[in-house]
Amino acid sequence: MTILDGKKTAALHKEKLSAYLKELKKYGKTRKLALFLVGSDEASALYAASVQKAAAAVGMETVLCVYEERTGEDELVRAVSELSRCGDISGILPFLPLPKQYDERRIVDCIVPEKDVDGQTAASQGYLLAGRKAFAPCTARAVITVLDDNGITLHGRHVVIIGRSTVVGKPLLHLCLKRDATVTICHSKTKDLARITRQADILVAAVGKAGFVRADMVKDGAVIIDIGINRADGKTVGDVSEEATQKAAAYTPVPGGIGAVVSTLILENAAYGIQ
Numbered sequence: 001m002t003i004l005d006g007k008k009t010a011a012l013h014k015e016k017l018s019a020y021l022k023e024l025k026k027y028g029k030t031r032k033l034a035l036f037l038v039g040s041d042e043a044s045a046l047y048a049a050s051v052q053k054a055a056a057a058v059g060m061e062t063v064l065c066v067y068e069e070r071t072g073e074d075e076l077v078r079a080v081s082e083l084s085r086c087g088d089i090s091g092i093l094p095f096l097p098l099p100k101q102y103d104e105r106r107i108v109d110c111i112v113p114e115k116d117v118d119g120q121t122a123a124s125q126g127y128l129l130a131g132r133k134a135f136a137p138c139t140a141r142a143v144i145t146v147l148d149d150n151g152i153t154l155h156g157r158h159v160v161i162i163g164r165s166t167v168v169g170k171p172l173l174h175l176c177l178k179r180d181a182t183v184t185i186c187h188s189k190t191k192d193l194a195r196i197t198r199q200a201d202i203l204v205a206a207v208g209k210a211g212f213v214r215a216d217m218v219k220d221g222a223v224i225i226d227i228g229i230n231r232a233d234g235k236t237v238g239d240v241s242e243e244a245t246q247k248a249a250a251y252t253p254v255p256g257g258i259g260a261v262v263s264t265l266i267l268e269n270a271a272y273g274i275q
Helices: 006-026 042-058 073-085 104-108 122-130 138-149 169-178 193-197 259-272
Strands: 032-038 061-067 091-094 158-162 182-186 202-205 223-226 230-232 235-237
Touching: 006 042, 006 138, 006 259, 032 042, 032 073, 032 259, 042 061, 042 259, 061 073, 073 091, 073 104, 091 259, 122 169, 138 169, 138 223, 138 259, 158 169, 158 193, 169 182, 182 193
Parallel strands: 032 061, 032 091, 158 182, 158 202, 202 223
Antiparallel strands: 230 235
């Protein structure tokens, strides 16, 4: 059994990214990531701090744009639009969800696609669907990155994804299809879920329920990608039970799996642009 170590993957990518940014600085060039935060949500503030720390570690500058929850929507639209036009900003990361009084789509869609480093705009999502070059949501892209870095091919394999969100399930569907996988999307209305998941060569769990994937839902020798981050009995755990991981040929741990890679890919997008 192989543990797909996201921390190791992130470290290798950060090393290459740091070298790239140092090379740019020799020619007087820099990359700067704007972090767009509205309100006082603690989880978003912690995430912003972790992204800033990761950016500093590789030599990327960040600018934190914080707005109070009573800020007018038109003002937020203007602020995002100005960041999109700003020549020294190479990427914009809004922390979602925004407070419920705002039209989130109106605000986020002011980000131009080439600066939409987490693939959150309707334009980026449409480009991904159409097979055009675009930033994909980094959680979905992290799945592909971890598989690639561990030599696990998608070509001709059956991928089953539990979860149909715009952050994971839907974009990951297209990323897997691009690699010639056969993909099945399951969700809360899927009937006889275990029968379908047992067909998976690669099973992706993005449910948000601790231990949701049981041993009887996994084919012997499958690859399990656990995207869930849950708190249970005072510990951080994934969507996949420990018994289920014992049937896998390889799996991502929680913590230390997919989540460890996401912020690194955001920084890569801000540095390299759309590939």
